[in-house]
Amino acid sequence: MPKSISVLIVGGGIGGLSAAIALQRSGHRITVLEGAKEFSEIGAGIQVPPNTACILDAWGLLDKLKENAVCPSSIIMRRYANGEIICAAQLKPDMTDKYKYPYLLIHRADYVKLLYDAAVDLGVKVIVNARVQSVDEETNSVILYNGKSFQSDLVIGADGIRSKVRRVVIGDNEIAPYSTNCAFRATVSAEVMRSDPEISRFMNDVSSNFWIGPKRHVVGYPIKDGTLYNLVMILPGVAAADKWNEFGDLNEMKESYNDFDPVLKKILSYVTSCRKWALAELPSIAQWVSRSGTIALVGDAAHAMLPCLAQGAAQAIEDSATLGILLSNINSLEDIPSILRIYERIRRPRTQIIQKQSFENCNSWHLPDGPEQRARDDAMSKADAFRRSETKVEGVKSPLQWSDKDFQPWLYGHNAISVAKNVLQEIIENPSSLEERPNL
Numbered sequence: 282m283p284k285s286i287s288v289l290i291v292g293g294g295i296g297g298l299s300a301a302i303a304l305q306r307s308g309h310r311i312t313v314l315e316g317a318k319e320f321s322e323i324g325a326g327i328q329v330p331p332n333t334a335c336i337l338d339a340w341g342l343l344d345k346l347k348e349n350a351v352c353p354s355s356i357i358m359r360r361y362a363n364g365e366i367i368c369a370a371q372l373k374p375d376m377t378d379k380y381k382y383p384y385l386l387i388h389r390a391d392y393v394k395l396l397y398d399a400a401v402d403l404g405v406k407v408i409v410n411a412r413v414q415s416v417d418e419e420t421n422s423v424i425l426y427n428g429k430s431f432q433s434d435l436v437i438g439a440d441g442i443r444s445k446v447r448r449v450v451i452g453d454n455e456i457a458p459y460s461t462n463c464a465f466r467a468t469v470s471a472e473v474m475r476s477d478p479e480i481s482r483f484m485n486d487v488s489s490n491f492w493i494g495p496k497r498h499v500v501g502y503p504i505k506d507g508t509l510y511n512l513v514m515i516l517p518g519v520a521a522a523d524k525w526n527e528f529g530d531l532n533e534m535k536e537s538y539n540d541f542d543p544v545l546k547k548i549l550s551y552v553t554s555c556r557k558w559a560l561a562e563l564p565s566i567a568q569w570v571s572r573s574g575t576i577a578l579v580g581d582a583a584h585a586m587l588p589c590l591a592q593g594a595a596q597a598i599e600d601s602a603t604l605g606i607l608l609s610n611i612n613s614l615e616d617i618p619s620i621l622r623i624y625e626r627i628r629r630p631r632t633q634i635i636q637k638q639s640f641e642n643c644n645s646w647h648l649p650d651g652p653e654q655r656a657r658d659d660a661m662s663k664a665d666a667f668r669r670s671e672t673k674v675e676g677v678k679s680p681l682q683w684s685d686k687d688f689q690p691w692l693y694g695h696n697a698i699s700v701a702k703n704v705l706q707e708i709i710e711n712p713s714s715l716e717e718r719p720n721l
């Protein structure tokens with residue numbers, strides 16, 4: 282019989298809740314400590330790519346997610362000034378045909394509720410209003426601001442980009458998140474969108490539209506079963522670093538896009554309130570596991586990235602699925618440190634590449650008008666042709682990661698559960714083989 286361990290998860294975001302599901306499914310006893318007073322997500326959308334959909338399917342959650350999700354036909358990149366289409370990367374049915382799983386858009390609140398309900402149904406204990414003040418590596422215990430303390434066999438830090446748990450894991454090497462951009466988020470009701478003939482097409486042809494321009498871009502797509510149009514607007518600037526739900530200034534938001542496509546401005550004219558926050562990322566961190574080997578990081582706490590590849594939450598879920606499989610067959614508490622180090626070796630290289638590509642997407646989308654921008658647009662417009670062509674075009678790299686012939690299958694064709702199962706099988710068959718391979 283594999284050993285059942287107690288696990289404390291600090292943070293009940295998408296990373297913490299998915300880690301709770303994965304680890305409870307593996308027979309462990311999980312407590313999630315969430316600092317907020319209640320689970321509330323802002324009214325915004327999130328993209329759920331095939332590399333997440335396959336994990337949710339394995340957990341029996343994909344059909345439920347689909348009930349509230351929208352399946353877009355394409356990702357359309359547009360020129361900021363006039364909305365002209367630069368390229369369209371097809372998602373439906375391409376993603377399902379190639380990677381067996383769809384690319385979906387969902388409301389964050391629906392996503393978190395799905396994960397929360399699944400965790401609670403499995404028997405996870407979720408405690409809200411439980412903000413962790415400190416973590417003790419020696420005793421594997423945490424102390425809350427209200428003085429309560431908890432102890433467990435394993436502590437998972439899923440407490441986001443400004444993680445307290447990370448400080449214990451990387452010690453003196455603590456790094457600060459950095460940010461040069463901020464984001465406005467808003468929604469417009471489908472009713473309003475549909476009532477205006479100039480913009481109603483964005484509700485009828487369901488796609489994810491990007492208007493990309495110098496130093497800023499806007500993403501728009503329908504969510505909530507097509508009842509809301511979701512907008513994310515990224516631009517240089519600052520917002521309160523620790524307040525994710527701050528109201529934004531509507532005039533500032535609209536004026537920031539003054540020189541954008543008149544059709545987009547029409548959509549923005551219907552926005553009646555918006556939120557603003559800092560868009561921060563982390564440099565790659567060297568350790569995800571404490572020296573004691575009993576504390577590990579998942580999600581943004583380990584690898585916060587810019588949202589320009591829509592993979593932050595997706596990678597958190599891949600982390601969780603990997604941990605769940607690797608920890609499904611431990612025989613004693615002594616196994617935990619070596620398993621966690623294998624987790625880090627599997628996950629760190631992949632998330633490093635995705636962090637870098639997210640950054641590069643953002644840089645490329647924000648080019649000023651000029652020769653580099655024209656070369657980018659030219660390469661993007663050929664991107665789908667490259668990806669679809671049967672013959673491999675050597676040396677051709679699409680600046681749009683969604684379309685790149687090599688990057689797309691690497692990103693979306695990845696099944697973190699299968700990868701972890703293969704590694705686990707190797708450990709069982711030949712434990713020493715893993716020591717010989719620094720990267721998995």
Ligand SMILES: Cc1cc2nc3c(=O)[nH]c(=O)nc-3n(C[C@H](O)[C@H](O)[C@H](O)COP(=O)(O)OP(=O)(O)OC[C@H]3O[C@@H](n4cnc5c(N)ncnc54)[C@H](O)[C@@H]3O)c2cc1C
Pocket residue numbers: 291292293294295296297314315316317326327328329411412413414439440441442444445464513560579580581582588591592593594595596597
């Ligand atoms: C504009 C934008 C768009 C995005 N779009 C996408 C997308 O389309 N697809 C995608 O996959 N990703 C996307 N992301 C990224 C994604 O939102 C994040 O990567 C993901 O939410 C990270 O989840 P997490 O659980 O690791 O961290 P968080 O969501 O930050 O959750 C951390 C949790 O820990 C709690 N917490 C913090 N400190 C403590 C403490 N001391 N004690 C107890 N609890 C604590 C917090 O209250 C919070 O609930 C986007 C991000 C942004 C900013």
